Amino acid sequence: MKKQKFATIQLIICALILCYSSHVAAEKRKITIGIASNFSEVAPNSYNPMGNPFKNGMLLALDQLSKLYPNLEIGLKEFDYGNNDANVLNVANAAVASAVLLVIGYEYSTHALLAAPIHHAEGLPMLTPSASADRIGNFGKYVHMGSFNNSFQAETLAHFAFHDKNLKRAAIVMANDCAYCQDLSQSFRKEFTKIGGSIIDIYAVLQDQTDFSETFKNFDAKNYDMVFVPNQEFTSGRIIKHLYDRGFTKIFMGGDGWRQLGGMMFEPQYQAHFQGYMTAHWHPDLQTEASLSFKRDYEQRFHSEPTDSAVLSYDSMLFVGNMLSNLDHFSRESIEEGLSNMKTYSGVIGKLIFSRNNAPQKTMLILKSQPKNFIIDRIVDPEISKL
């Protein structure tokens, strides 16, 4: 009798344990992540209409994550700094003061450089998917990059120009009010001169400058083999058009900031002679399974072609989701720890190799202009590092 009674109690306890375990297993893990970008204004320098490509990439990634990690529920909280760079400070402070445990955003180097000190000081992890200024990676804890840095792309371009294209004399036209531009210019100049090239002239402009007649009044096309234009797409487009109109029909090179430059340069009057090379994170022609899948899903959901911003935010959200899924609990410290401990990740943009307190190494594309578009000229493997 006693044994029966004991066995009954044991059964009840087991049933309770099973119920509890199943309950625990079924419970979703919730986290709110901040996304910081310009969601409300049209930027004058680059094609990122109200942060939509960036946000779309995030949303598409969340769809994927919900399938991959059904118990992980990631909520997004927008932090909009509009088109005012200085407002980034307010947004960063607001994010720090909020309940979010991680902020993904600050896509441009300027914004990331403004926000990074705040995040670092206040202990709120941030991840910038696309900002590439070298110094971003040096802030230490809580500041993470999802893209290669400017040194990587500048050095690659310098070698590409000097060795592959045999361009020895270069002029640089950079926007002085742009951290990315300054950083990329500096890296290119350093590497290009290091390998034997000459920087003949450096022309300084401003990002929203439209009239370059004064700037280039002493510009002589025959002095240069190429012009390096390390600026954002619209600024670069205006500069290239102006120089083209002045008779410079040689090679232009630029970084990943060119993004949608093609839209400007493939106008009828330029498309025949425009020779441009740029670095990129992704291209629609990239024939990897992940890329094709991403492109298909993105177009299906948002009815438009994805951009670099969308791809980078998509991959960033995915590897953050992957990292979160491995965490026991969610806190700013645990997430920071998770991000810092990431080693590699394969996404749409290829393979990322993370290193603590530095930009990840990742696949880079060199695109070249064709009469009507840019095409992939070559793919640079991050593990090989150089061309």
Next chain:
Amino acid sequence: MSCTLKSKINRLIFGTLLSIGFLSVAAIYSYSQFRFRSLYEKEKEHLFSALENQTGSVLMTYLIPEQQSGLDLLLVKFSKDEGLEKVEIVDQSPAGFADCKPQMFPTHCLSSDRKSLGVLAPIKTDLKLYAYLFKRVKLDDSSQTTAAFMMLSVIVALFLAFLFLFFRIAQMTSVVIPASLEHILRWLDGVLSEDPKIKIPDLKYIEFSRLVTKMKEIVDRHKAQRQENIRLQNEKYQFQIAQQVAHDIRSPLAALTMVAPEIKSLPEDTRLLLLRAIQRIQDIANDLSGEKTLSTPLQVGIHQEPLNAHLLSTLIDSLVSEKRLQYRSRINVTIDANLGKDSYGLFAKIQPVEFKRVLSNLINNAIESLDGDGKIIVDLLSVDKKIVLKISDNGKGIPDHILSKLMQRGETHGKNHGSGLGLYHMNTNVQAWGGAASLQSEVGVGTTVTIILPSTQPPSWFVPNINIVQGMMIAVLDDDNSVHQVWKGRFESLEQGKNITVYHFSSPDEFQLWHQKQYELSNFLCLFDYEFCGATKNGLDIICDLKIQKHALLVTSHFEENDVRNRCAELGVRLIPKNLAGFVPIYSAEMI
């Protein structure tokens, strides 16, 4: 305050021009202020519109080392984009912009020379202030716009001034001038209706005031003319009445004249007084009936009577006698004439009737001034070869303020029905005689009228003095015993010293009898009366009969009668007024 229409219009034009100038200056000033403020606000708004982005961009250069080299370009761009005079990064108030105080928010201010607008904005985060962005822009107004507006202002001012001028002139012609004319018409109505309350309107413009003044002058002149006409009309009536009186008085006067000499029972003095009174009435009647000019009635006498030398004492004496008779009922009134030795032989060229009338009026006035009783004294003197006639009374006297006016025409005093002509008449006559009249009076003491006349040579008939020689016989023929007494008294002192003999005769017969007895009668003097009571012959008849003209003097009260004088002149006999017998100077040969 009155003014002329011309000056008013001139002032309007001047005021309008002044207004144009003032309005233009004010408009230009206002516009420049408005323009300045507008420009200020516009530039301020312009500078502020981009300020947030600019300070944000500059802030980036502080926050992001990579962007520091962009600062210079940014400042150049700001300057170029906004057409700034200057843009710079400062850490305190920029020079010349003391009002732009560094603060935690953007401020704006004018430069000390008010030619530039400055905006000073902090470059900061919530945690740190880095510096200040200072932008200054020149507040340079377009001179062309200003000139155009100035022209527009002047045109508007001219138009406004023209409107104002037109309005004022229209107001003057439609309101002010008709209103003034209406006042004048109302005043004229009042004047024509002789409204005593009507007053000269107080008109705004001098032209109207002058018009009213001239009209008033014409009206006053018309009134004076009308009063003069009334006065002349009255005088005409008076003249007609006087003529009627003169006509009516002649009949009874003729009866009196005829009867008077026959009244032998009366003493000679009384008879003479009666005859003189009749004579005066006759004179007055003649005067009243004479041809007169109505416009100058008071000069009638002067013109009618010729100016001749007259012995004033006799005229005065006879008139005083008349006046005593006239006022004999007023027993307490004394009328005295001081006609002593000094008055003898004082002749003046006068008109006797007028003289008596003057004197009569003066005595009448004096008597009227007496309060019940009193004394009137007529003095006749010779002072510095001038004749002084004084009529004094101890009546009520005349106040000074009236005294000065009394000899003016129409001025009277103390009479219920005084015409104001008496003293005026006196003064006019005296002046016509070459003399002067004056009044002295003291209230409560009395009044003295002084008449000063130039003396003249006595006529040939007058005996200035009687010369007596040693042993002379003097015959006095007069039917009045009192006259004998007078002569007796006069010669008494000479009878013994000069051995003269005085014979007294009371009738012509007695004299003729005496005369017949004198065989050698050469050193003698006859003093004959003219009229003898009960005798058929007069004194001149006897002188003529006896052919003693060279030795005879006619002592008569009829010396004023032309018949007597003429006959004396024919006979070469001189006259002594009988009443002056007591005063005629008598000199002995030694004395001469």
